[in-house]
Amino acid sequence: MTTDNHKRLFEISLAIARKVLPFLGQHQIPATPENYMIFYLYFEGDLHLVRRVVDAQLNTGRPWTAETTSQVFGQLFSAEANIDMRRNNERLAQSLRQTADFIVARSCQTAELADSASRELCKTIEAAQRLGEADEAGRWLRQALLQVQEVNQASSRLGGELVDKSQELEKAVQSLDRLETMALTDELTKLANRRAWDSRLRVEFNRFLRFGRPCSVIMLDIDDFKAINDRFGHLVGDQALIQVARLCQQGLRAVDFLARFGGEEFVCLLPETSLDGAYVLAERLRASLAAWAFTAAGQRARLTASFGVSCFRPDDERPEQVVERADKNMYRAKALGKNLVCGEEPLGPSQACLN
Structure with missing residues (x-):
């Protein structure tokens, strides 16, 4: 890398740093190396994903804590689906590369044309100065006009082509x-x-x-869902799944994470929630589903779900272990009669299942 390139890179980094550091102070964000890296990329402006993830956190209005940093850092720098998607979608990546190559090539062509025209202008000017003849001056003016028009036309074409390609680039993104x-x-x-x-x-x-902060998991499975499909048809069954998803989402906090695990099973991830808190929330969701009724084929019907609750443990070696325990507790709820919430200690055997 040349000295000029080093200088330019330093100037760019300094300009971004002048944005990052005041921004961290203004928003009371700890000036840690991780946060500096996150907001350096944020102000660099080249990564749409970084802006989307960071803006989502800033728009919550909650203080930026070490947990926030860890969550954002994990979303941006772990091998997750968002980044994998950009790397693995070869077709769109190729389209972006072709667009960039086109812009560079056309820019080079225009620059070469302008340089060539400039050299020719210099030659004709020198010739006109040497000869000082009216005919030579007239020829020079005509030649200069043609060269200027040629450069102007090339620039206009490039401008139109760049607009078209920028639109294609935007569509690709x-x-x-x-x-x-x-x-x-x-x-x-x-x-x-x-x-x-x-x-x-x-x-x-x-x-x-x-950090050792509590985090719990709720797993639920709709009771006798096959009977709903058999009785009313799969379209009604699909609508029931949509409604279960909506009711669960309404009962959760913004920080909680709800997903469809597969079939008629759903899972909830509850950060900063103890096992006791997860029991209370699961029971509230259970009651909400049991109270909901739907009409199909002129008949009024209800559905229920069985819930299993668990939480991360210090001796867990894999994140999936908490899901395995919640799943086991959910099937215990089904075995005990369905429409129940079942879990584990520390609530004790007498409270292990709630309804």
Whole structure:
């Protein structure tokens, strides 16, 4: 790298730093290396994903804590679906590369044309000065006009082509955003899907190991869902799944994470929530579902769900272990009669299942 390149890189970094440091102070964000890296990328402006994730946190209005840093850092720098999607979508990546190559090539062509025209102008000017003849001056003016017109036409063409390519580039970026959303969203319920769940579970498990803050999981399965499909048809069953997703979402906090685990199973991730708190929330969700009724084929019907609750433990070696315990407790609720919330200690055997 040349001295000029080093100087330019330093000036760019300094300009971004002058934005980052006052911003951290203004928003009372700790000036840690992790936060500096996050907001350096934020103000650098090249990564749409960084802006979307950071803005989502800033718009909550909550203080930026170490947990916030860990969550944002995990979303941006772990091997998660959003970044994987950008790397792995070869078709759109190729489109972006072709667009960039086109812009560079056309810019070079115009620059070469302008340089060539400039050299020719210099030659004719020198010749006119030497000869001082009227005919030579007239020829020079005509030649200069033609060269100026040629450069102007090339610039106009480039401008129009760049506008077209910028529109194509914008469409490609929008397509990436849609594909990212599709890759992480359940098509029917519009909740997070299993892939998004696995990614978020890893982030919260790593935070638990680092900070020791409580985090619980609720797993629920609609009781006798096959009977609903058999009785009313799969379209009604799909609408029931959508409604269950909506009712659960309404009963959760903004910080909680709800996903469709598969079939008629849903999972909730509850940061900063103890096992006792998870029991209370699960019972509230259970009651909400049991109180809801729907009409199909002129008949009034209800549905219920069985719930299993668990939380991260210090001796957990894998994030999936909490899901396995919640799943086991959920099937225990079904075995005990369904429409129940079941869990584990520390509530004790007499309170292990609630209804």
